[in-house]
Amino acid sequence: MLTACNGEQQESQDNKDNQKEQKTISIGLDPYDYATVPAYLSKEILEQQGFEVEIVEGQIGILYEALANQEIDAFIDIWAPNLQSSYLKEYEGQFEIAGTLYSDMPLGVAVPAYMEDVNSIADLNKYKEKFDKKVYAIDPGSGMADTTKKMVEAYNMKDFEIKNSSTAAMLAQVESVMKDKGGIVFNAWRPHPMFVRMDLKFLDDPKNVWKLDDVQVGVTPNLQEQSPTAYTLFSNMKLTLDQVEKWIMAIDTEGKTPEELAEAWVEENQDKVNKWLEK
Numbered sequence: 001m002l003t004a005c006n007g008e009q010q011e012s013q014d015n016k017d018n019q020k021e022q023k024t025i026s027i028g029l030d031p032y033d034y035a036t037v038p039a040y041l042s043k044e045i046l047e048q049q050g051f052e053v054e055i056v057e058g059q060i061g062i063l064y065e066a067l068a069n070q071e072i073d074a075f076i077d078i079w080a081p082n083l084q085s086s087y088l089k090e091y092e093g094q095f096e097i098a099g100t101l102y103s104d105m106p107l108g109v110a111v112p113a114y115m116e117d118v119n120s121i122a123d124l125n126k127y128k129e130k131f132d133k134k135v136y137a138i139d140p141g142s143g144m145a146d147t148t149k150k151m152v153e154a155y156n157m158k159d160f161e162i163k164n165s166s167t168a169a170m171l172a173q174v175e176s177v178m179k180d181k182g183g184i185v186f187n188a189w190r191p192h193p194m195f196v197r198m199d200l201k202f203l204d205d206p207k208n209v210w211k212l213d214d215v216q217v218g219v220t221p222n223l224q225e226q227s228p229t230a231y232t233l234f235s236n237m238k239l240t241l242d243q244v245e246k247w248i249m250a251i252d253t254e255g256k257t258p259e260e261l262a263e264a265w266v267e268e269n270q271d272k273v274n275k276w277l278e279k
Contacts, residue, residue, distance in 0.1 A: 002121075003075060007277070014279065016185075021226070023227070024051065024052045024054075024056075024213050025051055025053050025054070025227060026054045026072040027039050027043065027056065027072065028058065028067060028072045029055050029057050029063075030055070030058065030063055031166075032077065033192070034245075034251050035193065036251075037079075037243070038076040041237070041261060041266065042234070042237070043264050044259070044262035045233060047275070051230065053070040059141065060077070060087065060142060063085075064090070064200060067095045067218055068091040070192075073219060073220055073223055073230070074098070074217055074223070074234055075218045075219075076217050079105070079213075079216075080216055082143075082211040083147060086143075086146065087143075089227070095218045095219060095220060096218065096221050096223075097218055097219075097237040098219045098224075098231055100214045100215070100216050100228050101215045101217065101238065102215045102238075102239060104212040104213075104214070104216065105188065105189065105215055106186070106202065106212075107144065107187075107212075108202050108208055109148070109185050109187060109188060109208035109210075110200045110201060110202050110203065111183070111185060112198070112200060113200055113201045116201070118130075119201075120203055120205075121203075121206070121209070125155065127183070128157075128232045131160075131183045133161050134160065135160050135162050135185050136165070137165075137187045138163060138166065138167050138187050139165075144189070145162075146163055147210060148175070151210070154207045154209050170186055171253065174185065174198065193249050196245060196249060216236070217234040220263045232278050233276050236278065239249075247261055
């Protein structure tokens with residue numbers, strides 16, 4: 001009887017605590033396909049827990065500022081400690097890291113695999129004419145664009161011009177050049193379906209400009225207290241590169257939406273979801 005009574009009291013207290021919990025959450029999403037995975041998985045999981053979830057889209061710098069100003073509750077694409085170091089320094093102490101989605105992410109610059117003589121960034125100067133003295137990079141202001149500048153300086157690639165554009169425009173250029181077996185060097189990273197669609201290789205980086213990063217979830221300092229369920233999810237969620245790349249390919253080739261993929265994944269992986277929620 002005592003055990004049952006205590007159990008009922010605990011359940012009653014849990015219900016009260018649950019009622020006090022903030023059930024509206026906003027999640028920052030930057031313009032990269034892979035980031036839709038943690039964003040929409042979080043949305044689906046939290047909505048099944050009775051939350052109202054808003055996905056807020058924006059550029060990286062805008063989302064860092066929004067997180068620091070508590071205009072969003074979480075940003076699910078923080079690369080630390082290197083790639084987004086300028087933002088991490090600017091907003092230091094204004095948000096917390098709840099968890100890590102992936103560790104030691106592959107990133108840097110790549111070339112077509114058929115360029116057998118080019119295997120290191122140090123080889124680029126030697127074969128600069130093959131590349132028309134250009135390095136293709138993504139959006140100005142992104143961590144990869146900033147690191148590309150550092151790479152050009154570190155490897156004394158003074159004859160090279162950095163060509164910035166959207167990811168889609170950059171990859172369209174890569175595909176166009178590869179049709180004629182031409183030379184091109186460009187920003188590359190995983191998870192991304194570019195490595196599924198095209199035969200590519202990362203270049204070695206003997207000067208270690210492209211240091212490996214973790215991808216983390218940043219949250220407002222009061223989220224753990226206000227929304228412990230959301231904080232627990234962000235703390236425990238883990239993803240794999242293969243999982244994310246399959247997701248992106250399903251969007252690109254099958255016309256699936258992130259919402260559809262999230263719903264299906266959660267239904268098929270309820271044990272993992274419960275583990276993330278510590279149920």
